[in-house]
């Protein structure tokens with residue numbers, strides 16, 4: 359018997375339905391949430407992600423403005439773009455798509471976004487609030503989406519041994535904080551490139567969140583029978599047998615599905631939840647800024 363599917367597409371629809379009434383309430387007060395997305399350069403995957411974010415905005419009646427900057431844009435020009443979006447009272451949320459061109463200081467750009475418009479939840483103020491256990495603000499979208507998916511499946515994480523693979527500021531670190539936060543109450547280990555015996559940590563885990571960007575790194579023999587598996591990875595692997603020349607796969611090999619109790623598909627698992635949480639943060643930012 360295979361794992362129960364943690365279906366991000368279905369769950370994201372629920373998030374969107376719940377947002378509709380909040381967006382209507384904002385409309386009655388004369389305001390429409392407005393997300394500005396800045397994309398620098400022509401990374402193909404980033405363009406696909408940004409297009410998905412725009413489509414979600416269209417579905418929900420959230421205004422979106424996309425600012426496309428060429429790959430040779432200077433750091434100062436990106437900062438100036440952020441400054442002008444900060445000052446634009448009509449813009450509720452600002453997102454600068456990562457990765458930025460090589461050598462550009464992403465943290466300095468994140469620092470510049472006003473915390474109340476930081477719908478990615480990456481600003482030190484928002485991450486600091488998360489460290490303090492204040493979960494009512496703008497939370498990083500992918501980890502928040504994973505928590506929503508687990509909650510929607512009514513999985514009780516209390517006391518579970520959770521292993522987070524990856525320590526990125528976008529996913530791994532905030533994911534570990536959310537899993538360990540009061541209310542979720544998992545016991546969390548963060549595994550990274552310098553960890554010894556990664557396999558043993560995984561094998562001992564009740565819940566694995568894989569966010570390393572390494573195709574099919576987590577093998578069946580790494581997984582305890584009945585574990586919950588969340589695969590954040592979405593990797594392009596060359597495959598000449600497919601017209602487009604590549605296939606998509608996660609950080610977890612598909613065969614794990616026969617061992618796990620619950621598992622996210624790739625694609626259609628965490629990806630749609632990230633976008634749903636971005637929409638949720640944009641609505642929340644609009645509510646915080648526009649309603650008394």
Ligand code: GUN
Pocket residue numbers: 453454455456457478499500528632
């Ligand atoms: N690149 C990959 N994921 C993300 C994300 O959640 N936010 C931004 N800004 N860039 C990303």
